[in-house]
Amino acid sequence: MSQLLELKGIHKRFSGVYALKGVDFEVKAGEIHALLGENGAGKSTLIKTIAGVHRPDEGSIRFKGKQVSFNNPRDAQAQGIDTVHQELSLYPELTVAENIFMGHAPKRQIGPFSFIDWGKMEERSKELLAELEVFDVDVRRIVGGFNVGNRQRVEIAKALSHNAQLLIMDEPTAALTEADVGQLFRIVRLLKERGVGIIFITHKLSEVFELCDRVTVLRDGEYIGTKEVKDTSERDLISMMVGRTIDQLFPKQESKFGEVVLEVRNLVREPYTRDVSFKVRAGEIVGLAGLVGSGRSETAQTIFGITPAQSGEILVNGKPLSISDPAQAVEAGIAYVPEDRGTQGLIKQMTIRDNVSLAVLKTLSTFSFIDFPKEDVLAKDAIKRFSIRAYGPEQRVNKLSGGNQQKVVLGKWLASEPKLLIMDEPTRGVDVGAKSEIHRLMSQLAAERGLAIIMISSELPEVLGMSDRVLVMKQGKIVAEFDRKDASQEKVGAAMMSERAA
Numbered sequence: 001m002s003q004l005l006e007l008k009g010i011h012k013r014f015s016g017v018y019a020l021k022g023v024d025f026e027v028k029a030g031e032i033h034a035l036l037g038e039n040g041a042g043k044s045t046l047i048k049t050i051a052g053v054h055r056p057d058e059g060s061i062r063f064k065g066k067q068v069s070f071n072n073p074r075d076a077q078a079q080g081i082d083t084v085h086q087e088l089s090l091y092p093e094l095t096v097a098e099n100i101f102m103g104h105a106p107k108r109q110i111g112p113f114s115f116i117d118w119g120k121m122e123e124r125s126k127e128l129l130a131e132l133e134v135f136d137v138d139v140r141r142i143v144g145g146f147n148v149g150n151r152q153r154v155e156i157a158k159a160l161s162h163n164a165q166l167l168i169m170d171e172p173t174a175a176l177t178e179a180d181v182g183q184l185f186r187i188v189r190l191l192k193e194r195g196v197g198i199i200f201i202t203h204k205l206s207e208v209f210e211l212c213d214r215v216t217v218l219r220d221g222e223y224i225g226t227k228e229v230k231d232t233s234e235r236d237l238i239s240m241m242v243g244r245t246i247d248q249l250f251p252k253q254e255s256k257f258g259e260v261v262l263e264v265r266n267l268v269r270e271p272y273t274r275d276v277s278f279k280v281r282a283g284e285i286v287g288l289a290g291l292v293g294s295g296r297s298e299t300a301q302t303i304f305g306i307t308p309a310q311s312g313e314i315l316v317n318g319k320p321l322s323i324s325d326p327a328q329a330v331e332a333g334i335a336y337v338p339e340d341r342g343t344q345g346l347i348k349q350m351t352i353r354d355n356v357s358l359a360v361l362k363t364l365s366t367f368s369f370i371d372f373p374k375e376d377v378l379a380k381d382a383i384k385r386f387s388i389r390a391y392g393p394e395q396r397v398n399k400l401s402g403g404n405q406q407k408v409v410l411g412k413w414l415a416s417e418p419k420l421l422i423m424d425e426p427t428r429g430v431d432v433g434a435k436s437e438i439h440r441l442m443s444q445l446a447a448e449r450g451l452a453i454i455m456i457s458s459e460l461p462e463v464l465g466m467s468d469r470v471l472v473m474k475q476g477k478i479v480a481e482f483d484r485k486d487a488s489q490e491k492v493g494a495a496m497m498s499e500r501a502a
């Protein structure tokens with residue numbers, strides 16, 4: 001395999017603080033190269049430097065044997081470098097074909113005038129998707145209504161339309177369903193076959209072993225090393241990433257259960273929640289398993305009052321409540337960490353301090369002015385507890401790395417000291433160290449403070465490792481329930497996939 005990309009001694013500072021300190025990195029044609037590191041290690045910064053979003057302060061980049069320096073992503077694209085970003089970047093109001101050919105639409109010349117050749121654009125879009133063996137995406141449809149999997153396939157087709165030779169993917173599987181991950185792997189392997197070099201960022205080590213050829217690890221902005229995947233192990237990679245070994249990924253403390261904190265009876269919110277009943281006791285962690293679309297997140301949102309119930313009962317500590325908006329849920333002692341931190345969890349232009357104290361403003365303001373020192377303590381506490389990589393409480397959330405934003409969301413809700421904590425995909429996009437820290441904290445809060453926790457997760461090992469009880473949802477109903485000791489990957493998996501519920 002020939003060398004495609006070669007970086008030497010890359011330095012990048014943001015307002016004087018190093019994000020990258022002398023990083024070396026290389027990718028060969030036809031290679032899938034994993035880029036690993038904890039949240040804030042510099043992965044996204046590195047790939048943005050390759051893709052022309054950032055310019056390095058020092059160091060050299062060679063691509064296809066030539067020294068390059070890109071002023072912007074378009075320059076990089078023109079040379080054959082394309083990115084599927086951590087936050088997908090299609091225009092929701094445009095069609096598939098328009099998105100793919102944004103900025104380089106095929107033209108038709110009539111006399112002295114040139115027009116966009118819509119027919120050709122749609123034709124080419126179809127061909128590009130067919131090259132990826134994607135046949136069920138209508139190129140005339142608006143992208144807005146698509147699920148993440150389809151949007152991502154359109155992004156990849158867009159990269160192909162520029163003849164990408166190096167394709168960069170920043171946590172492409174973070175928000176995908178299992179079926180979509182399968183599709184993505186198939187497409188990535190297809191591109192590899194054709195000699196495309198791929199940089200693949202992920203926090204899921206299993207994906208490194210399943211898909212990738214080599215792996216490079218960054219830590220605190222520094223280059224730690226590169227290995228052939230076949231010559232390394234999960235243990236090795238973890239210790240390269242965090243600088244120590246982590247033995248237990250799901251540390252679960254024994255917990256004594258108290259009284260029932262939450263009970264829902266015959267909860268209905270069409271079309272996703274159809275007759276759901278269950279209880280959660282103090283000190284208990286209840287895991288909600290199910291496929292995407294089974295109604296888990298929607299049920300959580302109904303309990304939290306985002307999409308209020310149409311019928312059924314919600315009881316907190318035995319008291320029936322009508323929760324018609326999140327403020328009432330917070331009042332009742334319920335906290336909710338949403339799945340999508342971008343739109344539901346944080347106010348990105350605000351600082352860490354303001355975000356963390358948002359959920360507890362009531363308790364912080366005596367005589368209606370805000371207790372700033374207390375706010376500071378809460379924020380510093382969250383930063384320390386989750387090792388959030390930030391300059392301090394004053395840093396704006398939109399300048400944090402993706403995983404560190406997730407940690408701020410958790411810090412915010414824990415600061416409100418709830419009775420019931422609902423967490424939807426709590427460790428999506430967070431690194432192994434932080435993941436084990438979040439698990440430890442969940443377990444500890446349940447065991448020592450009697451917090452009742454509902455955890456939604458698409459990672460079965462996480463559900464099985466953390467839950468005292470597992471409920472399986474399908475088509476808006478609970479179709480199976482397992483105690484910790486009876487819950488196995490096979491049984492829970494089988495219940496998730498079982499024939500359609502009536």
Ligand SMILES: Nc1ncnc2c1ncn2[C@@H]1O[C@H](COP(=O)(O)OP(=O)(O)OP(=O)(O)O)[C@@H](O)[C@H]1O
Nearest residue numbers: 014019039040041042043044045400401402403404
């Ligand atoms: N535009 C920016 N301005 C200031 N600091 C930034 C900016 N972009 C990134 N940083 C900082 O650079 C460091 C590296 O961030 P980066 O986003 O590269 O991490 P990452 O490895 O991608 O993490 P994650 O796994 O959480 O996505 C972080 O400390 C981050 O706060």
Ligand SMILES: [Mg+2]
Nearest residue numbers: 043044401402
């Ligand atoms: Mg990142």
